[in-house]
Amino acid sequence: MPEIISINGEEIKLGENKTLNLNVAKLPTHTSIDLSVDIFRAKKDGPVLLLTGGLHGDETNGIEIIRRMISNKKLQPEVGTVVAIPIVNVYGFIFNQRGVPDGKDINRSFPGAKVGSLARMIAYTLMQSILPVVDCGIDFHTGGASRANYPQVRCSFNQPEAKKLASAFSAPVMMHSNLIKNSFRMAAHKKGKPIIVYEAGETLRFDEMAINEGIKGTMRVMNYLGMKPYQEEKPTTRIVKKSAWIRAKKSGLFNATAALGDVVSAKQELGYISEPFGGRKAKMLSSRDGIIIGLNNNPIVHKGDAIIHLAYN
Numbered sequence: 080m081p082e083i084i085s086i087n088g089e090e091i092k093l094g095e096n097k098t099l100n101l102n103v104a105k106l107p108t109h110t111s112i113d114l115s116v117d118i119f120r121a122k123k124d125g126p127v128l129l130l131t132g133g134l135h136g137d138e139t140n141g142i143e144i145i146r147r148m149i150s151n152k153k154l155q156p157e158v159g160t161v162v163a164i165p166i167v168n169v170y171g172f173i174f175n176q177r178g179v180p181d182g183k184d185i186n187r188s189f190p191g192a193k194v195g196s197l198a199r200m201i202a203y204t205l206m207q208s209i210l211p212v213v214d215c216g217i218d219f220h221t222g223g224a225s226r227a228n229y230p231q232v233r234c235s236f237n238q239p240e241a242k243k244l245a246s247a248f249s250a251p252v253m254m255h256s257n258l259i260k261n262s263f264r265m266a267a268h269k270k271g272k273p274i275i276v277y278e279a280g281e282t283l284r285f286d287e288m289a290i291n292e293g294i295k296g297t298m299r300v301m302n303y304l305g306m307k308p309y310q311e312e313k314p315t316t317r318i319v320k321k322s323a324w325i326r327a328k329k330s331g332l333f334n335a336t337a338a339l340g341d342v343v344s345a346k347q348e349l350g351y352i353s354e355p356f357g358g359r360k361a362k363m364l365s366s367r368d369g370i371i372i373g374l375n376n377n378p379i380v381h382k383g384d385a386i387i388h389l390a391y392n
């Protein structure tokens with residue numbers, strides 16, 4: 080990267096830290112909505128790492144991961160630059176929801192447009208102002224709709240650079256995931272910038288394990304990139320290539336008998352669905368050998384609902 084990084088006309092020199100507010104739009108009350116971007120530059124030039132949280136506004140673990148790292152000065156590199164955006168979807172954050180006010184998902188609106196839906200305009204801001212100055216990134220997410228994710232890092236195993244970052248992150252689970260059309264990860268990949276996704280916990284709930292694994296993983300990536308040493312021993316990562324949801328075969332009340340992160344075998348009982356008035360129970364059995372990487376926490380389930388996310392090879 081050049082000696083001076085320029086974002087939205089603002090220059091950030093080597094050895095400088097800055098907080099920039101990129102204006103997105105205004106609320107109907109005329110209150111400005113700004114994208115808060117923190118930049119930490121070492122005196123020594125090197126890689127530029129992007130950290131993004133809250134692309135889905137209700138996914139608070141990622142926001143907290145970045146917040147704690149800013150607050151504990153963990154993002155101050157010795158070499159290179161960290162660009163941290165704790166909350167990408169400020170609207171969703173205010174309203175405790177995934178998308179922007181019209182319901183659109185920013186992470187399905189890339190590469191965005193200068194004039195278009197709000198989600199596309201926010202995507203466009205990231206693509207125009209932020210992506211050109213970074214080399215790679217980590218995008219923080221959680222499970223959606225009352226489903227918790229076991230801490231896992233996702234990337235396409237067909238992309239060597241992304242796979243190296245994901246390996247360096249060393250989350251409890253590392254999973255192959257194809258690029259999703261119009262996602263930030265795909266748009267960045269098309270510009271030659273690898274972005275890995277960290278998924279852990281569920282929406283609107285802090286999960287200490289998820290947060291701690293996210294912080295440690297980010298420190299390991301910074302260490303791998305030569306930005307800041309981090310010596311903690313690497314834990315064992317389970318590497319998986321495929322996943323599938325086990326769905327409710329009937330409607331009712333769901334009780335789990337297995338937990339997130341459990342390694343399970345085919346036909347093992349993982350939970351049951353019962354009729355709410357004391358009637359029959361239907362066991363939920365594992366469809367195959369695997370590890371539980373996602374689990375529904377809402378007891379009220381409908382036939383066909385995705386209940387248990389199983390990863391396997």
Ligand SMILES: [Zn+2]
Nearest residue numbers: 135138220221
């Ligand atoms: Zn998400």
